[in-house]
Amino acid sequence: MKYLKPWWSDGGGLLHFTILLSLAELRLDLDLDLDLDLYLLFAPRTLLGDELLLRNGQTRHISALSPFPASGGWGRAELLHPKCWERDPAAPPEGRLLREVRALGVPFIPSTRVDAWLVHSVAAGDADGTHALLGATAASSAGGVGAGVDGVSQAAPGGGGGPRAVQSSPLAAGEEEKAPAEPTAQVSDAGGHASEENEVLKGVGHSPQHEENDQRSSTQKEKSLQQKNEDETKVADKPAWEAEKNTESRSERYQNGTEAFFSLEDLFQLLSSQPENLLEGVSLGDITPLPGSINDGMNSPTHYNVNFSQAVSHDVSLHEAMLLCSDNTFRRDPVARTSQPQEQILQLCSPTTNTEQTFPGTNLTGFLPFIDNQMRNLSQDHLYDLDINIFDEINLMSLATEGFDPMEVSWLLEEPGYDSGLSLDSSNNSTSVIKSNSSHSICEGATGSSSDLSHHDLEGAVGGYCPEPSKLCHMNDRSDCHFHGDFAFQYVSHNHTYHLQPSALESTSASFSWPGKSQKISRYLNDTDRNLSRDERRAKALHIPFSVDEIIRMPVDSFNSMLSRHYLTDLQLSLIRDIRRRGKNKVAAQNCRKRKLDVILNLEDDVCSLQAKKETLKREQSQCHKAINIMKQKLHHLYRDVFSRLRDDQGRPISPNQYALQCTHDGSVLIVPKELMIPGQKKENQKGKRKNERKN
DNA sequence: GGCGTTTGTCATATC
C-alpha cells in the first residue's frame, strides 16, 4: 500500500484498491453504493450540494467530499456515474459530471487503475448501468482507448456521431502493435463509417493471426515504451503525493501531445462525445469474447506497463480485500446479480488457449484471457507467496460444494464443541442467512445449478464469504483445474494476516492437484490446521477478515466500529462475537485463575507469617513473664529489705504482717497498719504476699 | 485406567 493507502483508507477506496491490485479478480463486482462512495471520494468539490440520482431511484446528496487533494483528478469513479446522471431527468444530457471533469482537466490516472477499473467493469457487467457502461468502456477500449490517446483527444471535442475517438484515432497507429484483430466483435457505432469501424474493430476483435503481428510489433514498441512503463511503475511505488505529481506532469505531457497513451480522459472524451452511443446499445453480448482481445491500451503490460505482478504485489491486506469485496458482493442487488449474463462466467471458466505473454486484445471482454495469461506467466515461485488459508478455504468450500461427506467437509464448522451459533442462537441464523443470500451463499452454491454456481462464484469469490475458484473448477470444468491454480494467483503477494508455516505451504500447494479423497481429508488435519485454534479455523472457514487476535484484543469501541465499517454476514458477525466472547472469557478465566492462585498463595503466605508472628509473640510473652517475675521478685526482696530496716518508736522492727507500705499521690511512702488500708489495697497486698510466699 | 493438573467453555453473578 505504499502508493495508495493514504488516500484509500476507507472501505470503498480499499475495495477499489483491491481491484487495482487484483487485475485477475474478475469476480469483483462493484456495488453502486461503493461506486458512489468512491465517486464521492474523488468527486470534484464543485459538486458539493448536488444530488446524485442512483440507479435504485434514490438520491444521494453530496454533502461531504473526501479531503483528497486532487478533487476530481482521479475521475475513475466519475466514469461510472455518467449513467447515474444520465438517468437523472433533471441533469443535463451530457451530465454535469462530465463537464466538471473536463473543466478540471482530468489528469491521467495510472494505467493500472484504469485497467483495474475496466476489469471490474467487465466483471461487474450487470444488466443495468454497469453493463451499459461496460459497453461504453468496450467502445472506448476498442476505439479511443485501444487506438490511442491522441485519437481520443482529437475526436472528443468535435462530438460527432459515433465513437469519433475511434474513428480518428491515430492511436491505432500508435497502438496497433496490439490492436490488430479480427473484427469478431463490434461496438455499436452510430456513425456507421465503415472504414472507421474497421479501425474500431481492430481494437475490438482479436485473432491469433493478429496476435502474432501484435507480438512482433509490440516487441518493437516495447522498448520505446519500456521507459515509460518503468516510470509508471515507479509512480505506483511512490508515495501518494509523489505519484500525484507524476500524474499531473503526465497529464501536462499528454495535453501537450507528447504522450500517447491511454488515460482516463480518453474514456471521458469518448463518453462525453457520444454518451448515448457509448453507453447504450452496447452490451456485453455484443462483444464477442476473444482470447486475448483486451484493449491494448488498457491492459497490455507492454504498453501501459500494467505489470501484473506488481499490480498484485502491493502490500495490501488480504483481509481488507476479502472483506471489502465481500461488502460489495453482499450489497449488490441479488436480482441484478442473477440477471448477469452467464457468458461472462463461462468465459471465465473456460479454458483459454491464448498463452502469449503480451496479452493483446482490444475487447474488454478479452481481459479474461489476458488475466489468465498473466497468471500463467507468473513464476511458479509465486506459489509460495500464496496464502494457504485461501486454499484451505477453497478446498473446504469446494469439498462442501462437491457433495463430499459432510463429516469431512464441515469439520471446521461442526467440530465438537463448535457452538458458536448455538450459544448465540446463530446457528439457525446462519443457515437462514446462507439461504437468503442465495447469490453469494455457499449452501446455495452447493445445490444450485452449475451456471448459477459459476455466477456466484464469479461474483463472490473476492468477498470474504465467496465461494472459491476451485468451485468454479469443479462445477464447470473439473478438468480445468489449472484455472484453479491460475485464479489463485490473484492472491499472490497479498499480505495476509494469517501467517502460516512453510510446511503449510507445501500442503497447500499440494492441494492444487486435488489428490484422492483421503488425502483431501487428511489435508484438513495437517499440522497447520492443528496448530490453529478452533476459532482460528472457524474464522478461516468463514473468511473472517480479521485475525482472531485482533478480534479478541481490540478495544470495544474499535471493535464495534470495525464491525460497523465492514459488511459482514450474520454468520460472520456471530462467529466474530463468539470468538471475541470466548477469547475474552478465556483471558478472563486465565486471569481469574491467576488471581485465585494469587489469593491462595497470599493466604498461604499470610498463614505462614501469622504463624511466625504467633511464635514470636509467644516468645515475647514468655520473655515478658520472665521479666515480670524477676521484677516482682526484686520488688519482694526490696520490700523485705525495706521492712527489715524500719523501726518503730521504741526501736523495734516493724513486722510486714502488721504493716504495709503505701505510696501516696505526692510520691511519699507511708507505713500504714494493714487494718487501716483500703480494701482494694489490702487485697492486692495479700495477693502479692501469697505469690511471694508461693514462689518462696 | 485412574488421578491430578491445565485449559477452554458456559452459565451465572457481579460490576
Added chain:
DNA sequence: AGGATATGACAAACG
C-alpha cells in the same frame, strides 16, 4: 438495562 468482567462448574486434554 445492558454490556463487560469475574467466577464457579464442568469437560476435555494431557502427563
